[in-house]
């Protein structure tokens with residue numbers, strides 16, 4: 484096995500173009516499990532963890548540019564105010580040891596339907612920046628997930644960062660699992676309210692072949708929330724919103740839960756998320 | 771490949787390392803440091819916890835090639851020449867060790883917690899140790915050990 488540990492992105496891109504089958508590794512929390520269990524034996528490992536620009540984030544005014552390798556621990560320690568939805572999701576990942584190493588680039592690289600970063604990225608309308616020797620492109624998060632563990636990247640590309648709009652209203656993330664730690668979501672839901680545009684974004688995890696948006700639920704919430712007076716979300720709205728989210732999901736029965744349970748629990752948690760996120764939208768407004 | 775890294779304060783050079791093997795394998799099988807345990811090799815149990823450049827990680831999820839030039843601290847590096855580390859002593863005194871398989875990982879994780887948070891609440895302890903499984907104790911003595919270590923370290927710090 485060849486092992487490359489470039490110190491710069493330019494070197495990494497050159498290596499990826501001459502070794503398109505090289506397996507990238509950053510935090511290693513997905514890759515190492517595959518290697519330890521002989522599920523993968525790549526000829527080449529391309530270690531991105533020494534590239535400092537991948538493990539930094541920067542403030543771009545309206546958005547945060549989050550390096551692909553910033554670990555979850557830093558996301559919730561440093562960006563909880565700007566990206567509350569992603570910070571909440573990051574807090575639910577694995578255990579401290581996993582959160583210290585794993586990050587959004589690896590989550591997107593694996594593109595599991597259960598990846599916890601995905602619903603908040605869908606809800607806030609993020610863009611995934613990828614690069615190759617031929618240049619860079621931004622992939623709309625809505626076009627990034629193609630199937631279970633399949634994403635829209637070419638073999639010579641590397642994820643460099645994710646551009647995520649800062650919260651313009653309340654955000655929430657809720658995840659169903661058997662315990663509070665070390666849980667792959669049975670299903671999950673993220674919401675981002677945009678009080679400036681009077682719109683609502685959603686993301687459904689672990690209840691379809693890819694992470695999904697709930698478009699009808701989003702329009703329902705946008706037209707029924709009381710943007711003028713901010714009056715609270717009624718139980719009827721929670722129910723209707725939850726039903727529309729459940730209808731947008733495409734779950735299957737598997738070891739972690741049945742499709743019926745996933746639909747039911749999605750309806751419940753998404754209704755609650757709407758209420759909570761609306762409450763924090765009003766709190767933000769009154770400040 | 772040849773790997774050079776600092777382990778418990780000493781620069782080590784290890785030859786014939788396969789870059790895709792885990793740091794855990796390097797420590798246990800190539801360096802004779804069996805403190806970090808191998809139970810799951812998939813990040814679930816925490817028994818292989820070590821500090822890598824000051825960060826708590828599962829050694830089974832780090833590729834050997836990734837630790838070139840890094841600083842690693844294992845449970846073997848905690849005790850002094852004559853005394854155990856206060857966290858180790860607290861685990862013994864609280865009766866938090868039964869078969870002992872989980873103990874090294876839990877001790878490293880506890881040291882990590884108390885370095886960052888000298889007086890953790892019970893929920894903070896639970897959260898910090900959620901990635902470390904113990905099949906014997908039922909955890910309640912482990913919580914006792916962490917509280918005891920916190921009190922002793924606080925006391926020591928006040929001198």
Ligand SMILES: Cc1cc2nc3c(=O)[nH]c(=O)nc-3n(C[C@H](O)[C@H](O)[C@H](O)COP(=O)(O)OP(=O)(O)OC[C@H]3O[C@@H](n4cnc5c(N)ncnc54)[C@H](O)[C@@H]3O)c2cc1C
Nearest residue numbers: 509510511512513514576577585586589590592599642813
């Ligand atoms: C015990 C345990 C618990 C876990 N719990 C959760 C959980 O609760 N929620 C969750 O979502 N995930 C969980 N995971 C999975 C994993 O931690 C996450 O998917 C994490 O985000 C992966 O990040 P990483 O940097 O470690 O990725 P790596 O393992 O380094 O890489 C993952 C994949 O992405 C590719 N890749 C990495 N970086 C890039 C890049 N910059 N450009 C292109 N491709 C790249 C790799 O080639 C690989 O295919 C868990 C894993 C373990 C072992």
Ligand code: FES
Nearest residue numbers: 811813815816830
């Ligand atoms: S052996 Fe590494 S976490 Fe279990």
Ligand code: FES
Nearest residue numbers: 869872904905906
């Ligand atoms: S003491 Fe036996 S596993 Fe913890």
